Amino acid sequence: MWALKRLFQKPGLLFLFTFIGIALFVGWFYYLVNTATKLPFTPYELSITSGNNLKSISNRLTSDHLIPNAWSFILLSKVLGYESSIKAGEYVLVEDTSPRQLLEYLVKGDAKQNEIRFIEGWTFLQLRKVLDEHPAIRHDTLNLSEQEILQLIGASELKAEGLFFPDTYFFLTDSSDISILKRAYRTMQNHLKAAWSSRKESLPLESEYEGLILASIIEKETGKESDRGIIAGVLVNRLHLGMKLQVDPAVIYGIGHKFDGNLRKQDLLSDQEYNTYTRSGLPPSPIAMPGLASIQAAFNPAETDALYFVAKGNGESHFSTKLKDHNRAVHEYQKR
Incomplete structure (x- = not known):
């Protein structure tokens, strides 16, 4: 303490120590930002969207161990303008x-982009077909099984259906299809985590994955956007009551390539693991890729007393609380 008092009493010494401290920091900072960092893997692919700010980009680079820390990258960006x-x-x-x-590479922005789009409601077979046919993609998964692909992208699930978020993905020429699938898988996981953390209380779902299954059914059943939340509410009401879901898209998915476009009464009576007319609860996996709106509806369905719905034929659905009303609606909209 006495030495510090003596130091402050001598402005020349204080200035000298301050100057030395600043010089040391500048030298250390110069070394830090100009020293090459080993890539976590090669090639390293970084996707930056218009919604990413400097802080989020810096945090991403730090988590991938591409830069020492976020604050130095932010400071460097500010110093260089x-x-x-x-x-x-x-x-x-x-x-x-x-x-x-x-930083200079990202500022120059000389990345050459291709794009591929995954559509809401697609199955994994449809997604994979588009991947395999894209001329700018390196097809590393072309001869791999579904389970081998899941292992490569780090997925713990046993089935690939529904795991990839439908969106437009940008990439450089000759990028691996594995890297695109990883990004789509990671994006879906992030959306599920966010939806699960803000889910409605007393929801009859045991896990995020069950929410994904429900969301995939909602995606396939929704013809009009304004009906999505109510359809989710009907399905959740049925799960609460232990009623069978009785959704045609799940049955069709279970029939697979044998489905000829005509769902028959026999199909509804023939038991299989995706037949929600013969089995209670959710099917064993998603039946398609749900979009964000369906995910949000699954975890936060609309409040409704309805237990039934039927397609009107114009994209809309008719909702009923009682079975007799539902049967009348079926006769009116589908049998006439």
Whole structure:
């Protein structure tokens, strides 16, 4: 304490120590941002969208061990005047790079982009067909089984159906289909976690995966956007009461390639694991890729007393609370 008092009494010494401290920090900072960091894997692919800010990008790079820490990358961006200059795009790194080189690469924005779109309601077979036919993609999964693909992307699920979020994905030419599937899988997991954390109380779901199954049914049953939440409410009401879901898309999914476009009474009576007319509860897996609206509806369904619904034929659904009313609606809209 006495030495500090003596130091502050001598402005020349205080200035000297301050100058030395600043010089040491500048030297250390210069070394930090200009020292190449080993890539976590090669090639390293980074997707930046227009909604990503400097902080989120820095945190992502830090979590992937591409930069030492987020604050130094943010400080470097501010010092160089690049705070708002990072451009959206799909970037690929094939060799070790320093934080400064990386920042200049992202600011230059010279990434060449291709895109592929996964549509809500698609099955995994449909998704895989589009992947396999895209000319700009490296087809590393072409001869792999579904289980081998799940292992490569780090998925713990036993079936690939419904695990990939439907969206438009941008990538560089010759990017691996594995990397695209990883991103789509990770995006779906993030949406499920967010929906699960804000789910409605007393929801009859044991896990995020069960919510995904329910969301996939909602996706296939919804013809009009305004009906989505009520359809979710009807299905949740049925689960609460232990009623069979009795949803045609699940039965059709279980029939598989044998389905000829005509769902017959015999199909509804023939028991199989996706027949929600003969079995109670949810089917064993999703039946398609649900979009965000269906995921949100599954975890936060609309309040309704309805237990039945039937398609009107114009995209809308008619909802009923009592079976006799539902039977009348079926006769009116489907049998006439």
